[in-house]
Amino acid sequence: MWKKIAFLLAISSVVQSNELDNLIDSSSAIVEQIDTGIKLTGAAMDYAYTGGGLSNGTLSSTAHISEAQVDAYNSALSNMATYQPYGAPVKEVLENMAMDSLAEMETHIQTFTEVVVDMITVQQVAEKAETASTPKQEEEVQIFVAENQDMLTINQDDVDTYNQSVDLIEESANTASAYLAVANSEAVEFLQQSIEDKNTTSADVNIFYDAGAQWVAMGYNTTRNMTAVYLNGSDAFGLDLYYSEADILALGTESEFYKTSPVGMGYDCFFEMECE
Numbered sequence: 001m002w003k004k005i006a007f008l009l010a011i012s013s014v015v016q017s018n019e020l021d022n023l024i025d026s027s028s029a030i031v032e033q034i035d036t037g038i039k040l041t042g043a044a045m046d047y048a049y050t051g052g053g054l055s056n057g058t059l060s061s062t063a064h065i066s067e068a069q070v071d072a073y074n075s076a077l078s079n080m081a082t083y084q085p086y087g088a089p090v091k092e093v094l095e096n097m098a099m100d101s102l103a104e105m106e107t108h109i110q111t112f113t114e115v116v117v118d119m120i121t122v123q124q125v126a127e128k129a130e131t132a133s134t135p136k137q138e139e140e141v142q143i144f145v146a147e148n149q150d151m152l153t154i155n156q157d158d159v160d161t162y163n164q165s166v167d168l169i170e171e172s173a174n175t176a177s178a179y180l181a182v183a184n185s186e187a188v189e190f191l192q193q194s195i196e197d198k199n200t201t202s203a204d205v206n207i208f209y210d211a212g213a214q215w216v217a218m219g220y221n222t223t224r225n226m227t228a229v230y231l232n233g234s235d236a237f238g239l240d241l242y243y244s245e246a247d248i249l250a251l252g253t254e255s256e257f258y259k260t261s262p263v264g265m266g267y268d269c270f271f272e273m274e275c276e
Helices: 019-050 059-063 067-081 090-119 121-130 135-152 156-183 187-197 245-253 267-272
Strands: 205-210 215-220 226-230
Touching (some): 019 067, 090 187, 156 205, 156 215, 187 215
Antiparallel strands (some): 215 226
């Protein structure tokens, strides 16, 4: 898992056209043709019974409904049947936002993994130093360090990358988890109803996770009001998502990512396969 991390995420985003406008345009175009046909028929009835006049014989073609107009109308009709006047459901919006955050997290994990592998010789040093219990073994550690000091030295740039990637992993993981938790709870219906009550759409609101406020909030472009779902169990929805540091580290210890890491497996086991 550590030696080759591949995360393929396909997110398809389709820009939704204004289906109502399409239906208006396509239906109006056919109505216009029918209107012309009715006028021509009315005129024909008047002059035909009285011998009042003749057309040039091709006027009826101006009232024809074309195949393209029929296709456009039927297509617009079909699309309107599944049209979402309030935009994509909030649940879908939250899930897509979570997928974006997960994609970001995987990118940061890749960076983290690469820089850890670059720095992990420090674990080899630690293991050798910890097992040195006699002067002879201490001498072996000293010789190893002296002969490999350049390789064993840690680059500050790598440390900066490591620190930043850990921060970004936590941030994107929390964001994804917040969005998915709300999307899969009763709170999503509350947010959806709020959009409908404000007579707006999901595309015209701003949904975001605020770590400081401990909520997923939804702001409206037409007002300064916000609707929020708390993630600390303090509102009616009871979403209490926060783990203690001990719980999180315990969960990480049991993860496949940790168990297959250089630290979880041991340096020699990971790099030299000198283990079961």
